[in-house]
Amino acid sequence: MLNSLVISVHDFRSLRKASVHFITGELAHRGPTRFFSIGLSRLSMRRGDTRANLADRANRVERHEGVDCYLWKKAWHPFNMRRAQLAVPESALFRLYRLLLPSVPRRWIREADIVFIESGLAAIFIADVKRINPAARIVYLASDDLEVVDCASTIKRDFARNFDKIDTVRLPSRFLASGMPHTRSSIFVPHGIDRDMASKSYPNPYKGRTAAVSVGSMLFDASFFTTAASQFPDIDFHVIGAGKSAASLARNNIIVHPELAFVETLGYLQHAAFGIAPYRDAETPRYLIDTSLKLRQFGLFGIPAVCPNFALGAEPGRFGYVPGNAESIREAITAALANQAPIVDASCSWAEVVERILEPQAYPDTRL
Template sequence: MKALFISAHDFRSLRRASVHFIAGEMAARCTTRFFSVGLSLLSQYRGDTRTGLASDANRLVTHQGVQCYLWKMLWHPFHIRRPGLRRMEAAMFRAYRTMVPAIPQQWLRDSNIVFIESGLAVIFIEDIKRLNPNARIIYLASDELDVIDCAATIKSEFKRNFDKIDTVRLPSQYMAESMPHSRTSILVPHGVDRSIAAKAYPNPYGPRRSCVAVGSMLFDASFFRIAAAAFPDLDFHVIGAGRAAADLKGHNIIIHPEMAYAATLPYVQHAAFGVAAYRHDNSPRYLIDTSLKLRQFGLFSIPAVCPYFALGTASGRFGYTPGDAASIASAVSAALSNRAPIIDTSQSWSEVVDRLLSPADFPDTKLWVAPAEDCIA
């Protein structure tokens, strides 16, 4: 079997998303390739997290058993927000599809199974079926296309080619309503790597009690301004938030650049609690299920502080209202005083991939859609 991943991530990136863990598991089972799309001078100017890999673009590089190809051009198609220019936008995306380099073009032709991650990769669904009619396509719905502000062309291509997808993997039941239909959808929550929490890491903190936040997704800097002022004896470590944390200052706010996933683990293991400071700007309710950072805090059995809309029913989470100083102070205090055991019940990534490859063998992949009254606003 030969597997191909198409994504706007790169398998070698410091930042880890669910697609990295799935690809790594597939590499243990078969020949696995990773085609990274959407890198250009334009995306680099906008802060593309793959910029550090640009020197290795447009050539084959094998990393941890995965054959990687990062496609970089001077330009890439983008979201034109003026409805009157939709034809121009569509033309850009069509032109981009015709320029796929020879190596990933061959991968499209000879892969048995192709994983398409939500986002720009969607535009290649039609090409996969044209070049390789027998390939099985699995759509990895990491995010809803509206939430990540995809171009109208991407969204229209997704709807037009949706029935060419063999399996639609949803990590949360709350994502089902954003799909054209649910006949090919399966529910497979994110996994965890339990081996990472079984290791003992050196404590990266000094003598002061510390908490940690990792990543930049929907990052709400106001949480740290409020919480750091309310708890001067607690250090707040912010890792890899980039520009979103650029204006944060304070004697107990420590800003770290983006670092390799493995390098963040000591900070998580030794934290008094973890922070998932998501903005409230129409944040999707599926964050309850899909937040990898919240899942990782549970894996390491440390409390987590997060907005109420991401709270869910997992143990060890303490909610607050974004921007509300009293509720933030209450959540932090509760996390610091928590003594109840925190147990993560997530599947391993190996179990996740088992379900992606053979969903009919696992009754728990059957999708259910929550009634409207059970949905979180």
Template structure:
């Protein structure tokens, strides 16, 4: 079986998210390709984690048995965020679609299964059906489109093509309300590789209390401005947030550059508490199921601090209201005083996740329950 994943991530990047683990499993079925799009000179102005791979752009590469391609254009389509700019936004997207990279065209023609990750990937659905109408098409809803702030053009396109796909696989049932049609929707949650335990030693910390935050999604630096001053006895470690140290941070805040996934594991396992500093109280509820950092904290038995909206039914999570010092005080204090509890939920292995992605109708646990 030949598979292709279209996404805004790159398989060679240091940051590991669900699509990386899925691609690693897909290659066990046969040739697997990872096409990274929506990258251009504009990306150099943002905290795009693919910037470190710029030298590899527009070249076919091979990483751990997966074919990789980072498509870099002079400018890529993006959300202009202004209604009066809609004609420009539409023009950019249509030009992007009408001038597909030759590697993408070649890979589409020679693929059996194509996975469109949430983001702009669905704009290539019509191209896929034209070039390879027999290919199985699967939409992987890693995030809700509203949450990741995609352009209206992408939302409108997904509303049209989503029902035509063979399957829409949601990483949380809480995403269902945002789907254009539920007839082809299934629930396939994130997996977890329990072998990470083998890479989580030794401790990188010295004596004392240590709090860790990993990743950059919806990152709220104000949490650390407040918490570092409320808890001067705690050292706050921020890994891969995509920004520099702020002068407002206390001296007990250490910002680490982005590091390979395996190197983050000792920081998580040996921390006193974990932090998921999402910047809004109105973060989507589905993050209580899909947040990779919160899943890792749970696995390593870390009490976790996060906004109230993503506490879910975990007794090991302590909620706060972003920007509210009093609630941050209560949450961090509660986490520091809490015992380490066994993992609250069991997670599928990544191999089990991919089995369900490829044939979600064959499993009872993928069915949406209203």
């Protein structure tokens, strides 16, 4: 029985699902699993923290789908002060935050056999995990490059300083390797898919209309929908969980939905004519080709995906456009609607992903 702890700025109970949720769900099949969610504060909620709906359940243990969850909420949390002259107070705030670590996650660290630390704010706890429980194996889940997501200098400095305390660095894309101090402890394990999810039948929410769907808010480019909806008035464009980024969308055939529970989005995916990954062109990292879960979910349900050219990669069923270019958007949607070729995603299951992370030596394909 493996005793696992996950530390992340996500929360396992959140409506929105990221790769860390699926990994945690699989860990729960292997033994006692805890999820420590950090960085929730009045400041983060003012900025649109997706865990705001869980704020009244913070600072206590709650069991959810076999996982013990603890969401740490404070009046403040440390953040990127963005100015070199503020480096000292920034570092002091991060140090104080670590010192205030609650007793519950401290105990969880002591009891863990393995601790998964996701990239971002959680990286500041690498040294604390090693100090509190030197015997615990530390796995770093590199969901993003710290430089690309504009982490505070303190986080980047602590990560580099404590990097060799990490036992295994899991990279879901080889493009993330350049953001590591070295790759001696790194393994390549792409994101997985849940084939059982696509084998079920879900109610059709589209009421006979041809429809396309977008899920999530990451790098959301609202202008895509303004252009596409005017060019294809007979198609309904459903935008789910884009938050404030979608507030300006106001055409009859653009339907904006609030954040939905993950399971509620599945009918929209299964019955869509095509999916949309409307990433804006903002020096988007190359690793997005491999790490975009929405693109994998479109492939899982066998529907074409319309996405910017920089997110195409070599996967089947993706049709690219140039952000802001109306003609290329029209061509990509037309090609997606005309697609007759089967779309099959060959990704591993999430169970296989976790097995590769835990036992990489047994899988030669994890080597960089």
